[in-house]
Amino acid sequence: MKQGFVKVAAATPDIRVADVWHNCEExxxxxxxxxxxxxxxxVFPELCLTGYTCQDLFTQDILLKEARRALERIAQQTKNSGxxxxxxxxxxxxxxxxNVAAALNDGRILGFTTKTFLTNYGEFYEMRQFRQGPEKARVIxxxxxxxxxxxxxxxQAxxxxxxxxxxxxxxxxxxxxxxSIQAAREGAVILxxxxxxxxxxxxxxxxQELIKGQSARLMAGYVYAxxxxGESTTDLVFGGHNIIAENGTILKEARRFTNEMIIxxxxxxxxxxxxxxxxTFQTAKERNLPRISFTVNLEETRLTRRFGANPFVPQNMEERAKRCEEILMIQAMGLKKRLLHTNSKTAVVGISGGLDSTLALLVTAKAxxxxGKKRKDIIAVTMPCFGTTDRTYHxxxxxxxxxxxxxxxxxxxxAVRTHFRDIGHDEDVHDVTYENAQARERTQVLMDIANxxxxxxIGTGDMSELALGWATYNGDHMSMYGVNxxxxxxxxxxxxxxxxxxCEDAELRAVLLDVLDTPVSPELLPPKDGEIAQKTEDLVGPYELHDFYLYYVLRFGFEPGKIYRLAKIAFEEQYDDETILKWLRTFYRRFFTQQFKRSCLPDGPKIGTVALSPRGDWRMPSDACAAVWMKDLENLTFNKTGGYSL
Known part of the structure; x- marks a missing residue:
């Protein structure tokens, strides 16, 4: 249960209608x-001790008495189980x-939740046997x-x-x-x-949609058994469709028509x-619902659920295509509005042959x-310098x-060499001044052409670069509208x-695919044998790792140790524990020290639930200290099997 994970189960037993003791043992x-x-x-199903389909047998005293006895036997089994x-x-x-749901814990019966809405339409006639539960709970x-x-x-545990x-x-x-609405407003986090x-x-x-929707609306976990x-098939068939959901996502789902337990x-x-x-989620101002204590054994929860390595990218290909079209539309709509509002005749895009500037150019064309503007008024500017390769230039x-x-x-x-002479910098010294002078010169050229x-x-920098501060301040960091x-x-x-x-152009498709195949690089250092010498991911770490970290830091505010734990599951076949931890430390260090660049970002459209705009989603002081987060990572220890753990 460390880090908030609670293991839950929804189980469908093999029952016999009205055979209480058989059902009890199952x-x-x-x-x-x-x-x-x-x-x-x-969690077990409705009326599972007797069978839901007993109909008028529910009026038989012997059935009700045996159910009470069987419940006591099940309760005894929970003694010390937590x-x-x-x-x-x-x-x-x-x-x-x-019609009730009995809650059992540590050998005791804690309470009976009554059914509020009895089904009495279509194939259901519950009001023939049962009474609607009371409006308010009481002690019996x-x-x-x-x-x-x-x-x-x-x-409450x-x-x-x-x-x-x-x-x-x-x-x-x-x-x-x-x-469950009022229960959640008063604190219930698992329904x-x-x-x-x-x-x-x-x-x-x-x-499925009902359970997903309820868990999303109430920001809760939902366990549906x-x-x-085994139920009577006189008129109906029951499929054992068990569902475990969390905030709008189905974590586990049973196969229908096969009784099973899902965990x-x-x-x-x-x-x-x-x-x-x-x-929008407002907790109740007054607590009116009864709170009943139960005991639970606190222990490490072995995780069986999976975590996608690319949380920003839909796993389903059909959904991915739909999402990509939607994102391109949001980006283009934002830019279109800004172009028309400023009465801009042209849009100026610095094009390097890399991924980000490629996307910015595609979005600009769509906008x-x-x-209704002519694409010839998009000015694509290539600015070759010391690190430009033939591949990216072409x-x-x-x-x-x-x-x-x-x-x-x-x-x-x-122009850069003139600048080096002006400030007294040796061109053979390939330090941060050497690199940033090129980036700032490019931005100056773009701004002046726009004038x-x-x-x-049009800004080309993406959110991952902004999170890491992998941008030259007042260089590629700056634009008049940042579409990415x-x-x-x-x-x-x-x-x-x-x-x-x-796209329907074979040549354009070929060049886009080659851009995708090109290593990510700012190309600010001279090539080696005509190839890119400066590879971003060798310097700051794999972007797939940093995007994973970024998602869980911003979207859910998870602590570093928890993110590390999830990353080990998500990337178990790609990176060892030491590599994951190394780049997680890099992420936090850069994320905190580079906030000053995010504090003065140009305008740009929000496209997802996670964003870094200082005017909306992420407001953070530029001089915040990372000590608490780094200390959490220091508490990780390397075990004998070669992995880090808390």
Missing amino acids: IRKLLSEAEKEGAKVI SLVFVGMPLAVDGELY SYEGQEIWFGPQLLY EEMNELIVSAEICEDVWSPVPP VNCSASDETVGKDSYR NAGD SEIDISRMLGERRKNT FDMA NACLMSEKLGATLREVPIAD QEMGMV ASVPKTLVIHLVKYYADT
């Missing part, structure tokens, strides 16, 4: 399996029969104990106060105002559902962080098309020509690839 078997896997919240278990059963209280006498009974009961769990039953989540939802054509898709094979880990610290940031020229831009070449070597041609300079400012490097690659795959 539940106990799955309970043992779930506990062996380390699950701390375990798990919170929910089991669906019928419960008679004060002469009325209720049950087997000589005082136990909470009613809706929206909150179960004594050893981990932020772990608060609440249950609802089947139809409750399908209703206009599910009980569970004991369900018996039958299968009809297309219902599974609706069920559904009835399956995954819900990150409650992520959910709590989301709630703190999102002012000109949308604005790619820049051909790309500009194929896109219909006006290509202008301005060699800057002589000449009544235009504006919120596009991370890993996404730049896919945007250019998408354009190459969808």
